[in-house]
Amino acid sequence: MSVPQPPEPIAAARLLFSLDPTVSHLNHGSFGAVPIAVQRAQQRLRDEMEANPLRFFTRGLVDRITHARRHVAGFLGADPEGTALVPNATTGVAMVLQSLGLRPGDEVLTTDHGYGAVALSVARECRRTGAVTRALHVPLAATDEEVVEVVRAGLRPGRTRLLVVDQLTSATARLLPVAAIVRVAGEHGIPVLVDAAHAPGMLATPVGSIGADFWVGNLHKWAYAPRGSAVLVVAPSWRERIEPLAVSWEQESGFPRRVEWAATQDYTGWLAAPVGLFTLRSLGADRVRGHNAALAAYGQRVVGDALGVAPSDLPDPGGRGVAMRIVPLPAGLGTTFDAARALRERIADRLATEVAVMSWNGRGWLRLCAQVYNTADEYERLSVRLPPLLAQR
Template identity: 75%
Template sequence: MSTAGPPPPVPIPGARLLFSLDPGVAHLNHGSYGAVPIGVQRAQQRLRDETEANPMRFFNRGLVDRITHARRHLARFLGADPDGTALIGNVTIGAAVVLQSVGLEPGDEVLCTDHGYGSFALSIDREARRTGAVRRTLTVPLTATDEEVVEIVRAGIRPGRTKLLVVDQLTSSTARLFPAAAIAAVARERDVPVLVDGAHAPGMLPVPVDSLGADFWIGNLHKWCFAPRGTAALVVAPRWRSRMEPLAVSWEEESGFPKRVEWQATLDYTPWLAAPVGVFTLRTLGLDRVRAHNAELAAYGQRVVGRALGIAPADLIEPGGPTVSMRLLPLPAGIGTTFPDAIALRQRIGDELGAEVAVNPWRERGWLRLSGQIYNRADEYDRLAERLPALLATLG
């Protein structure tokens, strides 16, 4: 099969052996749930064993300090202020914390874009029902330039009404890279706080969090940082830290942010304590090397699968640009245009083709999202390209 472009990157030797993934499946959707290296799994299991050997000792003798140490290590990796960073379970939890802390009132609006993650919209709507605020959504074309995106946001902000602006750093459904720093600067001019959803940023994007200038930033470390699932970070600008309210009150309530948000009694803290091992693994492999490999491999997958779907290389959409490890392909018209249909198609691809991918509906069209990670090989995308058209043909 002609790849209609440059070859995929040379595999990183031994990388696949670092994971316990089923070798009979092509795992082409790292972006959704990540994959935890075996060494990180073992580190977390040792912590679980420590917990169960003496729960009283584990929870009551130095655990808060151990969490603080892990947080400081992870915050430095993210380029964030450790004293303004709280470890949380995932970005959706972080969004809920921010939404209930900014003080929404009747008549206020939370402004977002139509590229935002679905659970964020649900979180905003729930808080809006509780407070009398509203959610307003800006339409941003998939192929808009950064300058056009900034102008859309600038025109959409309504001073005096817009209480919070929510913007993605890298979108989940459309793999679109947004000019988050420029958007945050526009919002600051109008004194509107900004929440940046950086779910896919840690480990993939070489952008220090503090350089974005956001009031709030949240990101998952279990996707591209090899941390155990249930590890994320909420970074808060100094002027907001005293106002951050946890979802549930704990014994660290009087300690202030970040401990009052982090400490949730008998939560399983082993993912956070093991997360630095994931960062160590990433750095040992070579951070720049991994990023370049993954982005090139995702681009290769987009080319070969796109060619199989009849999409010429010149027509491929790259909303994230060349440095992003996720790529997008439009599905034939009428396929995967609703969430139930997208889920059904994703499951059929997994069951019948032995490939795990992401399928999302967006603007009344179905989209296939492919990821690239160090455990992937070029032939996995080749096999998907060979077999996917026949499966799609059965859907009309």
């Protein structure tokens, strides 16, 4: 198997960010990194807000939010009237769950690749309503067809009230065939919530023709928006049933305004989100996606080689454009949430390198991301320095 080559760096891309140059930031997928131009745009909005708070909040703010939402929806390939800006993907998930009207005996179906906070949200809503939750095991190396069949076999028509599935999994960096899964669930009238936290910016028009009842995605990860910026996209038949977590003055305006307006929260991140999309377009969105995916694949291979992992044992993301890759850690390392967190912190402190360490299916995994500010030598340095650190158990 040929060794993937690193892509040509995007000139001066590192200068677009205010990241600490003494640290290798190889975990863009967790909290992103906001370009300096976007930081400044948000600060100008904050200055405007603090110069006259009453004017900022009462004269045209709702319309400005609507304008930002339409811009973001167009970028994602979503219907602006069915799109609401929300603080993050897990907030959108909570809104959907509490709007379903779950009852005792109902079931929320997930997979074992789901995000931990989403699983906690599902579990809480099930405890509150008397519903139950069940997770399907999807093998890491399953083909798209096999994933769809696992879901098909796991559905319980008449009992399964919601299927929650990731578009791009956080723990395993796997692109799942969500459009096909939505079609299978639709055959039984089962609504689907797609957790697409990593999709905006990384995948081209990620909403597109998926046809999910609900779709949530973060803008702060790969779309260069300020943190606290995400979207909830809802199919027409569900829009008037979606309720905010707290009622405020736009409650009678219907979806999406009733979801977006939350009194005196800081809306400047939403208003600055289009500047993040402008930055991505200025660099060339396809160019950025190609660069990031190729660099992540290169990083996976050089670190995997250093840890003695055969190329055939390096998981493939299952689709083009994915800028996250995982590498299996030596047996016994990072096998629990606490152990994974401790190892991540040790790598950060000892190697000045930020990575993600995941515990999934009884094994620890190193997740590497790639962004335009990263270079091949950062992964090469990690490949040299990581094995001795892991050997110090």
